[in-house]
Amino acid sequence: MEKRDGPLAGLRVVEFTGIGPVPYAAMLLADLGAEVIRIDRPGGYPALGADLDFASMRAASIFYRSRPLVEVDLKAAAGRDLVCRLVSRSDALIEGYRPGAMERLGLGPRECHALAPRLAYVRVTGWGQDGPMAGMAGHDLNYLGLSGVLSRFGRDGAPPVGMPPLMGDMAAGALFAVIGLLSAVMQARETGRGQVVDANIVDGSASLATLLDALGAMGLHGPAGNNPLDGGRHYYRTYLCGDGRWLVVGAIEPAFRRILLDGLGLSDEPIFASMDPADDAACAQRMAAIFATRPRDHWVALFHGTDGCVTPVLEPAEAQTHPANVARGVFAEIDSVVQAAPAPRIGGKAGRVSMTPAEASVPRPQALEGWGIGADEIARLVADGVLGAGSG
Known part of the structure; x- marks a missing residue:
């Protein structure tokens, strides 16, 4: 595997593929130089609908850039053993399944911290790891509704019909997951003890509303649509x-x-x-x-x-x-798709897309060699169907 560069070079992360906040968080880390390996199930994550061609969707997903994909059968003992070895060599793990799913696989925090005591175990959900709604299904709009944030975007006494999943999934979920992951890694370097990070969208979106809460406490912000910062004033x-x-x-x-x-x-x-x-x-x-x-x-x-x-x-x-965005290189064209360039810029430099989305959509079991797994073992696991074959 090529040597990584960037401010997060040397940070190793195991990502369990999901949709929404987890792949975006992993992309941000990888663009900034972290060595992320993405674990998916054989054949890929289930499509969002029967009418979608998931293979094409995965190949086009900007979310998956900058880190290799390895398909692992976690129902097989050999697959779980392989992932355990990856975890033992990692600084962090990030997953977005329902509470209890990783425990049922034998890959919960207790098992992983036994392998890697310094591990930052990052869990990204909507409702959080506990509480009366933890096991319920939900999506971005549900979480924003519960945190009180959705009502803040209302007009004329009614909340919006819908919103793109930016403030919830991408900000309250992914960005708080990155903050939690890096905080836990830094703490582990001081104490030698890993942590479980509960990064959930209800908590995160409530935190994002802090400015409005502060203004409200001062009597400067009231019902949605009537305030200086939400379109209530002409200026x-x-x-x-x-x-x-x-x-x-x-x-x-x-x-x-x-x-x-x-x-x-x-x-x-x-x-x-x-x-x-x-x-x-x-x-x-x-x-x-x-x-x-x-x-x-x-x-x-x-x-x-x-x-x-x-x-x-x-x-x-x-x-x-737009000339201002072109001058600063805000966007880049990769795989014939215009997409946001890596951010933020550190030391005046942006991060780097080290693997295009198309390249990152193809299973690459050989990427495991960079994590200390021998070529012969990889070939055997592919032949046994534990690993997806992918491309050389």
């Missing part, structure tokens, strides 16, 4: 332009609002001087009428280089070609 919301495209106005501070109003020719209108929330509907209506007279890019050009906080709402394809 912090989106507006429709004359070409049917949208614009963001984010001029919260008074100095920035002056620039905004000067650009729109509204500085002398008394209604904008009062800053009375009761005038917001009229202010928003006045601004909306002005923005509707010109196309979006006219307004973007007018405020470019100023502190008026006026920027476009870009479609994904537009974002990929």
Whole structure:
């Protein structure tokens, strides 16, 4: 196996394949140099629906980049023994099954810590490892509803019909899993003792709402849709332009609002001087009428280089070609798919995609050699059906 580089080089992680937060967390770690080996069941994780071609879906999954895939039959004693040896040589393990699933495989925290006392055992779920809902099924929207976060995105007294699984799965799940994993690894290096990390979306999403909780405690944030930071004020919301495209106005501070109003020719209108929330509907209506007279890019050009906080709402394809994003290399084209480049940047440098999604979708049992498993044993396990054959 090639030598890894990056700030997390030297960190070894065993990932048990799932959907959503676990592969994203593992991708982030691998992009930053961690040596992650992804364990999947023979034939791959079940498809999300009978009409999906899962083989094609896995080959296209950006989530799986930067680390090799090994298919292991965990129902076979030889498969479990193999995984135990990998765990014994690891700093961390990350899994996203229902509570108790890993224990039934004989790979729970007790067994794994017996093999690797310093192991960070990271468990990613929706509801958490215990409590009255721990064994229930759920998805992103369910967890956000329980944590109170979903209601914060409401308008006119109703929560949103739905939301992409970004704040829940990707932020509250995956990012808190990464934080927990790295924290447990650092603690183990000081104490020699591993930990179980309970990274769940209810806990994480509740934590993400801390700013709004703080503002609410100060009397500065109330019911959704009526606040300065959720579109309740005319100076912090989106507006429709004359070409049917949208614009963001984010001029919260008074100095920035002056620039905004000067650009729109509204500085002398008394209604904008009062800053009375009761005038917001009229202010928003006045601004909306002005923005509707010109196309979006006219307004973007007018405020470019100023502190008026006026920027476009870009479609994904537009974002990929926007000059600011191109200049910073925010996106990369890999396997003919444009995707976000590794983040964050550390020491001025981004991470590196060490294996493309297409390469990472093919089982590579030979990757086990980098973990101390001999070529002859790998060949025998493939012949016995314990390992997926994959590609050389």
